[in-house]
Amino acid sequence: MENPKPDLGRSLREFSADWNSDNSRVNRHGFAVLYRKELADHLESRRFWILFFLLLIISMVSLRGALNTISGAASQASSQGQSITDFLFLALFTTSGSSIYSFSTFLGFLGPIFGIMLGFDAINEERSQGTLNRLAAQPIYRDTIINAKFCAGATVIFITIFSIGLLFTGAGIVISGIEPRAEEFARIAIFLLVAAIYICVWLSISILFSTLSKHAATSALGCIALWLFLTMFLSLFASGLANMLYPADSARATMMDAINNYRVRVGFSRISPYYLFNEVTSVLMNPNIHSLDIMSTLESEYSQIASYLTLGQSVLQIWPQIVAMFAETVIGFAVAYICFMNREIRA
Amino acid sequence: MSDIIIHTEELVKQYGDVTAVDHLNLRIGEGEVFGLLGPNGAGKTTTTLMLLGLTEPTSGHAWIDGHDCTRESLAVKKEVGYLPDNVGFYPDMTGRENLLFSGEMNGLSKEAAKSRAVELLERVGMTYAADRKTGGYSRGMRQRLGIADVLMKDPRIIIMDEPTLGIDPAGMQELTHLIRELSVKDGRTILISSHELFQIQEISDRVGIFVGGRMIACGGIEELGAQIESDEKLYQLEIRAEKAGLRREEAEELLMKLVRGIPDVRAVQRTQTGMIHIDAGSNIEAQLLTVLVGNGFVLREMHERGGDLYEIYRKYFEKAGEQNGSTDNRNGNGESQAGFGQKLAGILR
Numbered sequence: 001m002e003n004p005k006p007d008l009g010r011s012l013r014e015f016s017a018d019w020n021s022d023n024s025r026v027n028r029h030g031f032a033v034l035y036r037k038e039l040a041d042h043l044e045s046r047r048f049w050i051l052f053f054l055l056l057i058i059s060m061v062s063l064r065g066a067l068n069t070i071s072g073a074a075s076q077a078s079s080q081g082q083s084i085t086d087f088l089f090l091a092l093f094t095t096s097g098s099s100i101y102s103f104s105t106f107l108g109f110l111g112p113i114f115g116i117m118l119g120f121d122a123i124n125e126e127r128s129q130g131t132l133n134r135l136a137a138q139p140i141y142r143d144t145i146i147n148a149k150f151c152a153g154a155t156v157i158f159i160t161i162f163s164i165g166l167l168f169t170g171a172g173i174v175i176s177g178i179e180p181r182a183e184e185f186a187r188i189a190i191f192l193l194v195a196a197i198y199i200c201v202w203l204s205i206s207i208l209f210s211t212l213s214k215h216a217a218t219s220a221l222g223c224i225a226l227w228l229f230l231t232m233f234l235s236l237f238a239s240g241l242a243n244m245l246y247p248a249d250s251a252r253a254t255m256m257d258a259i260n261n262y263r264v265r266v267g268f269s270r271i272s273p274y275y276l277f278n279e280v281t282s283v284l285m286n287p288n289i290h291s292l293d294i295m296s297t298l299e300s301e302y303s304q305i306a307s308y309l310t311l312g313q314s315v316l317q318i319w320p321q322i323v324a325m326f327a328e329t330v331i332g333f334a335v336a337y338i339c340f341m342n343r344e345i346r347a
Numbered sequence: 348m349s350d351i352i353i354h355t356e357e358l359v360k361q362y363g364d365v366t367a368v369d370h371l372n373l374r375i376g377e378g379e380v381f382g383l384l385g386p387n388g389a390g391k392t393t394t395t396l397m398l399l400g401l402t403e404p405t406s407g408h409a410w411i412d413g414h415d416c417t418r419e420s421l422a423v424k425k426e427v428g429y430l431p432d433n434v435g436f437y438p439d440m441t442g443r444e445n446l447l448f449s450g451e452m453n454g455l456s457k458e459a460a461k462s463r464a465v466e467l468l469e470r471v472g473m474t475y476a477a478d479r480k481t482g483g484y485s486r487g488m489r490q491r492l493g494i495a496d497v498l499m500k501d502p503r504i505i506i507m508d509e510p511t512l513g514i515d516p517a518g519m520q521e522l523t524h525l526i527r528e529l530s531v532k533d534g535r536t537i538l539i540s541s542h543e544l545f546q547i548q549e550i551s552d553r554v555g556i557f558v559g560g561r562m563i564a565c566g567g568i569e570e571l572g573a574q575i576e577s578d579e580k581l582y583q584l585e586i587r588a589e590k591a592g593l594r595r596e597e598a599e600e601l602l603m604k605l606v607r608g609i610p611d612v613r614a615v616q617r618t619q620t621g622m623i624h625i626d627a628g629s630n631i632e633a634q635l636l637t638v639l640v641g642n643g644f645v646l647r648e649m650h651e652r653g654g655d656l657y658e659i660y661r662k663y664f665e666k667a668g669e670q671n672g673s674t675d676n677r678n679g680n681g682e683s684q685a686g687f688g689q690k691l692a693g694i695l696r
Contacts, residue, residue, distance in 0.1 A: 023421045023422065026421065026425065026454060027421060029454055030452050033448070033451045033452050034452070037448055041437075041439075044439075129435040129436070129437065129438065130431065130433050130434060130435020131435045131436060131437060133396075133401065133429070133431045134429070134431060134434060134435065134436075134449075134493075134496070136399075136401050137399055137401065137424055137427070137428075137429035137431075138424065138449065138452040138453065138500075139421055139424045139425040139452070139453060139454075140421070140424075140452070141420075141421060142401075344402060345396065345401040345402065346392060346393075346396060346401075346402070
């Protein structure tokens with residue numbers, strides 16, 4: 001133990017020697033082949049296209065609904081000589097119609113299903129087909145299998161989200177005649193990126209379930225149960241917990257209690273990627289919103305100057321949410337990875 | 348013998364309390380066909396998985412062509428083709444596409460993979476079904492495609508796990524022939540695990556008998572036979588005889604009783620096929636015939652047994668059973684082993 005100082009040069013040389021070694025080359029080649037096969041499998045599968053067209057149709061319907069609402073509000077506003085917002089194009093993504101949800105809400109709801117669809121049978125299907133041991137006997141490291149599967153799934157998610165998002169944008173421009181400004185474009189691009197990360201959370205969770213459970217049906221049901229819980233019921237648990245810790249509605253409740261109650265509720269809700277995604281959407285797609293914290297919201301009622309947040313400041317507000325979603329993806333995948341590496345290959 | 352290419356040293360694998368492989372020392376020479384013979388649950392599959400680096404041994408080491416199987420699994424996997432038992436393919440891809448995928452995984456270019464797939468499909472006789480989806484393949488077809496799949500890699504060493512399980516006799520013969528050819532024509536080293544004695548006997552140069560995780564005997568078939576004979580003198584006969592006026596069961600009962608009365612007879616038992624099996628310490632044929640004729644029996648069939656792998660196996664198996672104690676039932680092997688012996692008897696006839 002005489003050399004505690006890390007030798008960067010040597011580490012780099014070792015890394016490059018390892019990276020360029022024959023075995024690494026062979027492994028990378030295997031990864032590429034497997035990745036391409038997985039990608040082709042996804043893109044050729046019927047369930048992918050069903051969900052893709054479902055998302056596409058829904059996005060077009062929600063665009064229609066948003067346009068109705070906005071044109072109604074706009075004509076009302078212009079009759080009073082005002083405009084509703086400077087970021088009219090962004091409103092297309094977040095405004096709901098009279099009987100239909102907005103695009104961002106739909107993405108928040110159906111995105112997880114898309115992610116689950118891509119991953120729930122990743123490992124157990126190979127196992128039940130008897131292809132896993134054949135695959136593992138090819139000249140690749142074992143983790144290459146799960147890595148390639150995750151990368152292929154994530155690629156499909158990015159392709160899907162960006163193609164649907166851009167189709168939505170294009171259709172929005174053509175139908176509404178509103179021209180998005182550069183900043184709006186940037187916000188849309190970041191929004192789509194975050195949506196893709198949000199769906200990747202569910203991809204990694206579903207891959208985890210597929211390594212844990214033997215049957216594809218079990219893993220699909222497990223994923224859907226978790227999705228329902230995190231999307232629908234976690235907020236109930238959160239408010240229950242908050243009310244237990246800081247009862248805010250009793251006569252003796254102080255202002256502090258109310259604030260703490262809120263913070264516990266929100267903090268607990270933020271476990272759910274769905275909640276995080278909604279927070280990101282609300283800030284990113286509405287520059288009017290300055291902060292997500294209750295104190296600054298209270299302050300703003302009295303002291304805030306009515307202005308729009310710049311893009312950089314909006315992103316700064318939601319940076320923790322983005323990082324949290326990224327972390328959830330990484331944790332889900334890491335656990336799946338460890339489980340997969342420790343499982344016996346044999347059926 | 349030529350160079351040792353597969354080598355294990357005190358290889359142990361434990362699953363909880365169960366020892367699946369118990370201090371295995373194995374040496375297999377290049378170009379050899381080695382048969383791992385043993386009942387289900389004897390640790391054959393575990394051994395093959397450890398050789399491929401797909402399962403980590405609890406202790407001990409294994410090397411293939413100088414590469415440590417656990418630490419340098421990639422180097423090992425480059426040279427070793429593995430045909431798992433009940434091999435599976437991607438059901439939505441055709442047989443040819445499955446082969447192309449394997450070929451590309453092993454670094455072949457698309458063109459090279461294509462031409463090799465054509466050649467191999469022809470060799471295993473699967474050209475007619477090459478462009479059908481593998482989801483509709485029968486077991487025999489899958490197994491043959493599996494051999495083509497292994498050969499896509501052009502491996503020096505092939506490890507096969509129960510390659511003929513569940514295949515009809517005609518298909519089995521074809522497959523056996525194919526496997527033998529891989530060794531003789533191509534000079535590949537083959538490690539084949541099976542409980543199908545007959546097949547092992549036909550294919551293998553050397554055999555290792557595996558019971559309860561331990562290799563209890565290893566060597567060429569003649570060698571094994573010689574080992575047993577030196578242990579003790581044993582004559583084995585199987586007879587079928589009838590007596591007019593008696594039902595079959597009654598006749599058998601009486602016959603067994605009579606045979607037991609002959610000096611030097613050690614054991615008498617009924618076989619699955621309705622014969623009576625006799626173990627004796629000396630040649631008792633003459634006495635046996637006298638007894639039969641004297642009691643009014645008509646001899647229908649009589650075989651002398653011994654010298655084939657079945658007997659060798661049975662002897663080793665019995666010995667291992669004695670050492671383990673007859674009540675020892677670990678892995679639930681006891682039952683399956685008893686059934687196994689009977690099944691073997693059936694196969695050999």
